Each structure stands twice: as structure tokens, then as C-alpha cells.
Amino acid sequence: MQRRQFIQAGGMLAAAATLPRPAWALAPERVPVTIHAREVTGSLAHVWEESAGSDRAAITLRERWRQDLDRWVDEVGLKRVRFHGILNDELGVYAPSILNRGKPKPNFQNVFEVYDGLIARGVSPYVEVGFMPQALASGTAAFGFYKGNITPPQSLDDWAGFLRTWVSALANRYGIAAVRTWPFEIWNEPNLPFFWTGNQQQYFDLYKAAAVAIKQVDAAIPVGGPSTSGGAWIKEFAGFCTQNNAPLDFFGTHAYAGSVEKQVADVNEAIPNTVAQVRQAIEASGHAGKPLWLSEWSSDSPAMIAHVVKECLPSLQAMSHWTLSGTYEELGVFDTVLREGDNGWPAMYRGIARPSFNTYKLLHALGTERLRTDGPALATKGRKLGVSALVWNLAVAAQAAGLPTSSTERKVTGTPKTFDVQFAGLKPGTAAQVRFVDQERASPMPAWRAMGSPQYLKPEQVAQLRAAADIAPPVRMRLDARSTLSLELPPEGVALIECA
Numbered sequence: 001m002q003r004r005q006f007i008q009a010g011g012m013l014a015a016a017a018t019l020p021r022p023a024w025a026l027a028p029e030r031v032p033v034t035i036h037a038r039e040v041t042g043s044l045a046h047v048w049e050e051s052a053g054s055d056r057a058a059i060t061l062r063e064r065w066r067q068d069l070d071r072w073v074d075e076v077g078l079k080r081v082r083f084h085g086i087l088n089d090e091l092g093v094y095a096p097s098i099l100n101r102g103k104p105k106p107n108f109q110n111v112f113e114v115y116d117g118l119i120a121r122g123v124s125p126y127v128e129v130g131f132m133p134q135a136l137a138s139g140t141a142a143f144g145f146y147k148g149n150i151t152p153p154q155s156l157d158d159w160a161g162f163l164r165t166w167v168s169a170l171a172n173r174y175g176i177a178a179v180r181t182w183p184f185e186i187w188n189e190p191n192l193p194f195f196w197t198g199n200q201q202q203y204f205d206l207y208k209a210a211a212v213a214i215k216q217v218d219a220a221i222p223v224g225g226p227s228t229s230g231g232a233w234i235k236e237f238a239g240f241c242t243q244n245n246a247p248l249d250f251f252g253t254h255a256y257a258g259s260v261e262k263q264v265a266d267v268n269e270a271i272p273n274t275v276a277q278v279r280q281a282i283e284a285s286g287h288a289g290k291p292l293w294l295s296e297w298s299s300d301s302p303a304m305i306a307h308v309v310k311e312c313l314p315s316l317q318a319m320s321h322w323t324l325s326g327t328y329e330e331l332g333v334f335d336t337v338l339r340e341g342d343n344g345w346p347a348m349y350r351g352i353a354r355p356s357f358n359t360y361k362l363l364h365a366l367g368t369e370r371l372r373t374d375g376p377a378l379a380t381k382g383r384k385l386g387v388s389a390l391v392w393n394l395a396v397a398a399q400a401a402g403l404p405t406s407s408t409e410r411k412v413t414g415t416p417k418t419f420d421v422q423f424a425g426l427k428p429g430t431a432a433q434v435r436f437v438d439q440e441r442a443s444p445m446p447a448w449r450a451m452g453s454p455q456y457l458k459p460e461q462v463a464q465l466r467a468a469a470d471i472a473p474p475v476r477m478r479l480d481a482r483s484t485l486s487l488e489l490p491p492e493g494v495a496l497i498e499c500a
Contacts, residue, residue: 047313054324084144086130160213191228210223223248225237257270300399303395303491304397341405341409342400369381375391375419385500387426394492397492414491426499435472441493442470444469
């Protein structure tokens with residue numbers, strides 16, 4: 001069912017339904033969910049808070065990007081930021097200029113400004129080591145609007161020597177204890193030709209040279225790879241590191257449902273399946289038990305985000321949503337802030353939250369002691385008292401592939417459903433509050449359409465959309481005689497229930 005059809009179908013809470021519904025929607029499917037409020041099954045690591053991605057290093061110097069980051073830190077608890085291009089000529093890291101009379105030398109002024117900006121906001125870098133400074137590069141092939149060089153180095157020794165100088169400068173400025181907590185991931189998606197012109201063996205050689213150079217600065221700095229798209233090269237990479245004594249502290253890979261959705265039966269399982277396969281490959285290698293970072297993934301569907309997080313929990317240690325901000329120019333400068341259809345991967349635009357960001361806010365409200373659940377839910381003991389449970393109505397929502405914003409229609413297949421959420425172990429009448437996120441609530445789109453869908457937003461419109469996109473105050477309810485709450489959710493909708 002398409003979004004506009006759903007709008008015409010009426011309200012999303014039975015108690016708040018004020019618009020007429022078609023006959024098929026009068027009796028939505030009922031879905032039983034059980035939260036076992038007294039059965040702790042273990043800890044819940046907030047893996048979705050470990051990192052978020054964001055275009056390239058230079059974009060982090062923009063004030064509006066930093067304002068978006070502030071919200072991620074304050075409202076989601078974000079710990080790290082990952083981005084491309086910390087070594088780009090754009091930052092003058094090792095680039096010829098009039099000032100150096102065409103003879104490049106290391107210059108870390110802008111690197112420090114980038115990392116200072118993160119640290120001042122309470123986050124650390126997840127360091128993507130790349131791209132190649134032109135002065136060290138074997139060619140001129142480049143990626144993206146900002147022209148990051150994607151060729152192998154002319155000399156692995158020169159590449160390693162430059163990295164030792166760079167990492168030593170980081171350790172000197174920020175302290176070795178801090179830098180030991182920064183994951184250093186070597187390159188980005190070297191299995192894709194628009195990020196790496198070399199072959200697999202050349203990437204492995206690049207990796208070893210970089211990893212050894214970093215460890216020569218300090219053996220406790222974590223290094224990892226192969227940072228491939230779609231879980232590729234894991235077996236081969238693990239074997240190379242074992243056979244060649246290459247340092248390896250963690251694995252990293254990327255997964256996007258939009259790039260494989262035509263190849264899988266259920267788009268919602270594309271990312272969990274990739275992550276599970278990568279974990280299996282790691283466990284079968286000589287590196288069993290080592291951490292796995294899903295250092296790029298994305299979804300614009302609230303229920304899909306919740307589902308993917310839950311399904312990936314057994315296999316990984318950290319996730320990194322791509323991207324945290326719409327201040328994003330990898331493919332060029334967007335000519336709109338909001339648009340119909342595919343809005344791309346950013347979870348926020350100029351401080352205007354999208355449903356994806358608001359879903360992370362609800363996830364952040366969960367505690368760390370996980371409870372047993374039956375059904376589409378993730379639940380914990382409350383941060384203070386009681387129980388917190390996230391429940392969702394999973395739908396099939398087409399996802400952006402390699403070129404975000406290419407579709408003007410958002411394609412969703414699903415129906416509204418009533419979720420009968422029983423809190424086994426809680427008394428009837430227990431007070432509860434419920435917050436909702438879907439494509440209409442906690443979304444800027446209805447207010448933007450009411451403005452006439454402007455392409456260029458005025459400052460006062462930005463302020464209005466920021467307010468309109470916030471999560472509404474909670475609906476206050478009580479558990480019925482069966483210790484149950486019944487909630488109606490639209491396709492893709494999520495609800496956070498907090499019981500006192």
C-alpha cells in the first residue's frame with residue numbers, strides 16, 4: 001500500500017481515528033506480542049549508537065553539520081563518527097600548493113580541526129584511512145564531487161612512512177590513550193571500482209602496509225578491514241592476514257538492502273543475512289571471535305531499522321548508520337532539503353529529523369538489561385523503573401540503491417495492524433506511556449506538504465519543520481485486565497511503550 005493511500009485510510013490509533021476508512025481497513029490484522037517483564041535474557045548492547053557515517057571529513061567543518069551532530073549526541077547517545085576523505089588533497093594533508101612551492105609535505109592543520117570538532121562535541125573518530133594523497137598516488141582516478149583519489153600508492157614504503165607521521169601526530173595531539181580507542185579502518189569498499197582502481201591483492205598489500213605502520217606507532221591502536229560492500233572478500237582477507245602476519249583487530253563490512261533487494265525474497269532480511277554470513281566466515285577463519293563492525297548500512301523505514309538491529313545483534317559489535325546529516329555532497333549538492341519519494345540516506349536535514357532519526361531516539365530510550373520477547377519487539381528493564389518495549393509493524397519498503405533520491409515515489413507494501421502487547425509479569429492497570437514514529441507521525445513530510453512542498457526552505461519554514469518533525473508527547477494508557485495494551489500501527493510504524 002502506498003503512503004497516500006494510507007493517509008486516506010484514516011487515523012492510526014483506534015482511539016484517535018477521526019477519518020473514514022475503506023472497508024478492508026475496518027478490521028486490521030491482530031498481532032500478539034508478549035513482553036516477559038520478569039525474564040532477563042542478558043544485556044542489550046546499544047550497537048546502533050557506536051557510530052554514524054557522514055560523507056567526507058571536510059563536511060564536518062560546516063556549522064549546520066555540527067548542529068546535526070549535536071542532536072545525535074544529545075538525543076541518541078552517539079559515540080563516534082565515520083567519514084571518507086581524511087587524507088584528501090581537499091584538506092591539504094599532503095598536497096602541493098603555492099605556499100609549499102609545489103613540494104608537498106605533511107600538513108595536519110585541517111585534520112586537527114576536523115577531529116577537534118568531533119571531540120568538542122563528545123564523540124570520537126571512527127577513522128577511515130583514505131583516500132590517497134595525489135603526491136603519493138599511482139594515478140589520477142577519483143571518486144565523488146570532492147575528487148578523492150582512489151588509486152594505489154606509487155610506493156608502499158612511502159605510503160607507510162606518511163601514515164606513521166600522521167598517526168604519530170594524532171597521538172601527540174590527542175594522547176595515545178585516546179587514539180587507542182579509535183578504530184582505524186583501512187580504505188572504503190575496495191571491491192567496488194569507483195572506490196579502488198587496484199585489484200584485491202593490491203588492496204591486501206595496501207592494508208598490510210597501513211596496519212603495520214599504524215602498529216609501529218602503538219601496538220594497541222585497533223586496525224581492521226576490508227571495509228567491503230556486501231560482505232565481500234572476508235574469507236580471502238582473513239586468510240591473507242593469517243598467512244602474511246598482517247595485524248587485524250576487527251572486521252568491517254557494509255550492507256545496503258537497496259543494492260540487493262531484487263535478489264532476495266524479503267528486502268528486510270538482506271542486511272541481517274549479509275551480517276550473519278560475514279560472522280560465519282569470520283568464525284570459520286583463524287580469527288574467530290573478533291569484533292565485526294557494520295560500518296555502513298541504512299534504511300529510511302522505522303520498522304525496518306528496528307528489525308535489522310534486532311536480527312543483527314547476535315553477529316556484530318557495532319553498527320554505523322549512513323548518514324547522520326543531509327549536509328552531504330558525495331554525489332553533488334542536493335537541490336532540495338525534502339522531496340517526494342526517495343529522500344536518500346540522511347537521517348536529518350538541517351536539524352529537521354526524519355523518521356529514521358526518531359526511531360534511533362526511541363531505541364536509545366531502551367535500557368541495557370534485555371527481556372525475553374515473543375513477536376516483533378525489543379524490550380528491556382527500564383532505565384530507572386519498569387519496562388521499556390519497542391514494537392513494530394514491518395512492511396516491505398523499497399530502499400535507495402547506489403543513487404539515492406532517484407525515485408519520486410516511495411513504494412511500500414503493508415497494512416495497518418493491531419498489536420496486542422501483553423506484559424507478562426506486570427499487574428493489570430499498570431500505567432504506561434506510548435510514543436509513535438512512522439511516515440506521518442514524527443516526520444516532517446505532512447507539514448512540508450502543507451507548506452506547498454517548497455524546494456527552497458526559508459529560515460522560518462526550517463524552524464516550523466523542525467518542530468513538526470519532533471516526536472509527539474506520549475499517549476498515557478493503562479494495561480487492561482490481561483496486562484495488555486492494544487495499539488494500531490501503520491505499515492513501517494514503531495511504538496515505544498514505557499511501563500512504570
